[in-house]
Amino acid sequence: MNTFRSAWIQGRTGNVTQMHYARQGVITEEMRHCAMEERLDPELVGAEVARGRMVIPANIRHPELHPLAIGIAARCKINANIGNSPLSSGLDEELHKLQLAIRYGADTVMDLSTGRQIPEIRQALLRNAPLPLGTVPIYEAVERVSDVRQLTADFILQVIEEQAQQGVDYMTVHCGVVWDVLPLIESRITKIVSRGGALMAQWMLYHEQENPLFTHFDRLLEICTRYDVTLSLGDGLRPGCLHDASDAAQFAELRVLGALTKRAWEQDVQVMIEGPGHVPLDQIEMNMEQERLLCHEAPFYVLGPLVTDIAAGYDHIASAIGGAVAAWKGASMLCYVTPKEHLGLPNAEDVRNGIIAYKIAAHAADIARQRPGARERDDEMSRARYGFDWNRQFSLALDPERARAYHDETLPNEAHKSAEFCSMCGPRFCAYKLSRDVTTRYQGVAARLVPDFCPESAPDGS
Incomplete structure (x- = not known):
């Protein structure tokens, strides 16, 4: 078994978050590793983690992990979603998807399994994952009961702790879907498109109670401090179409997430903010700025965003366009979209196409932001x-x-x-081959006609 971090995490007890160590002035091995990978000073990494503008998802129960940094000072990361459904896929298929994600360059993987064998699949993924692994715990909680109405706050938190004990590095929790924001979805075409957000809203309306993850947020934070689970505060009311983008519901939830971010930081818990899914191209920069202001510069993790709603079968392209702009304007991680988005469970080839589309988007943004060596x-x-x-x-x-x-x-x-x-061109029409001849002949002609000719003085420097 690969235990890359075993020596690093040995003996860590109490509050073991990377933010806690950074705020104590301790530069951990994880921070040094990330600094080396990003070509940054370790002290800068420590300062960014302490400030909350960078996260290093690194559960102490995941010794196989090779840590990475997510934040505006680091290169843009991409996440690949995998996981089974009640209708398709099993452990072997999900392990194959993990290997493909690693092979084609995903930075993190989320196990979004909603079918059978969820703990067994997650365990296998963790023990074979050198990259951070995320989950949406409410999926497993719902799968383990016959009806969402049977869920209790205690049971949801029990599932969260079980996943933390296994080694999950970051978790999407939809704590911002609260009573006050629910009326704001009425004017939307697609209402709630987040599975987690819809499940929390359904629970709230069945029980006529506030969101249990909001009510018991301090208990959630206590779990995070003991294992160093990074919270990915989910956008349960993200827009699911261009019509719904940048509306009152989206930004009301974002304000709640900003307040919860400050509460998490008071306990030294690392936080990312999840961002919108469908946004017109001209609204992306404004969305990035609003997140920065309302959520105090916590790293922004965005799904796409898709810049059109009519690219069914090609949504990996429609969303990679938005992802490139989002990352250029401040997003720290992009969640990939596959060609099967809105149509079905992605297979191995869909995973490959989604990852490569998003590697292109993230790399283009890194170039635009002039990151070291990009x-x-x-x-x-x-x-x-x-x-x-x-x-x-x-x-x-x-x-x-x-x-x-x-x-x-x-x-x-x-x-x-x-x-x-x-x-494409063949031997006679290749522009590169022709330009070599042009360059050689030009230098010969220029040297003959211009006595003081020097190639370095040519207009193009050639």
């Missing part, structure tokens, strides 16, 4: 392309297997890996 890989790719180094191009691609396969569909022979053309 563009180095792009420049290396450009050099490999101009040099017809096909194998280097494959290795630099976000999906090397797909890049190689597309190239080899038409030019499969090994000799073609050194050819100075591809099947």
Whole structure:
């Protein structure tokens, strides 16, 4: 068994959150590891965690974890959702999805299982996951009773603690769906589209009581301090279509989440804020700014957002467009969307397509924010392309297997890996090949016609 952090977490007791250590002036091994990965000073990482602007989801019961940082000072991360449903998939399929998520570059994984064997699937995932694993505990709580009305606050918190004991690093909890905001959904087309938000609202109306996770928020925080579970405060009233975006319900809930963030920080509990799902392109920047102001700069974790509602079958593209803008304007982590969004449970190929779409979005945002080293890989790719180094191009691609396969569909022979053309242009029409000749001839002509000609003085520096 891989126990990457075993020595680090040995002997930790009491309040063991990364925020607690950071506020004591302690730079943990997790913080040092994240600093090295992000090319940041460890003291800066500690300061950002202490401030609440960065989180390191790292449950002390997850020794297999290789920690990572989520925050505006770090590169943008992406999450891949996996998990079974009552109608499809089992343990082997979910482990395969986890391996695909790792293989194609997801930074975190959420197990959103709602079918059978939820604890067994989660245990297998945790023991094989070097990346942070998140859950939505209310799903398991509901699956373990015959009717949502049978749920009690004690039972929900029991499920949360059981998941924390297993090693879950962060949990989505819909604490902001409170009585005062429920009337605000009436003008919406799609009302409540969050499963967790809808379940909490259903419970509240059945029992005519306030949201139990809001009422017992201090008990939830106490669990988090003992295991270092990062709270991902869920947007139970996120907009599920463009019509509903940026409405009163969405921002009323966001204000509640901002108040709960301050309460969590008083107990040194790490917090992320979950953000909207469907937002017109021109409203994304405003949404990022509102979260920053209302939630005190806690890291923003957004689903998409989807910038159109009519891309069924291609929602990974519609949402990656929004995700790139959101990350550019301040989101710290993007939750991927697959082509099956709104249509069905994603399979392995859907997971792959969703991850790659979001890797592109996050990387584009990192370049736009000029993060350290973000563009180095792009420049290396450009050099490999101009040099017809096909194998280097494959290795630099976000999906090397797909890049190689597309190239080899038409030019499969090994000799073609050194050819100075591809099947798009062929040997006579390749612009790179032609421009090499142009450059060589231009330098010769210029040297002959301009006595003091120097290549470095050319307008393009070539």
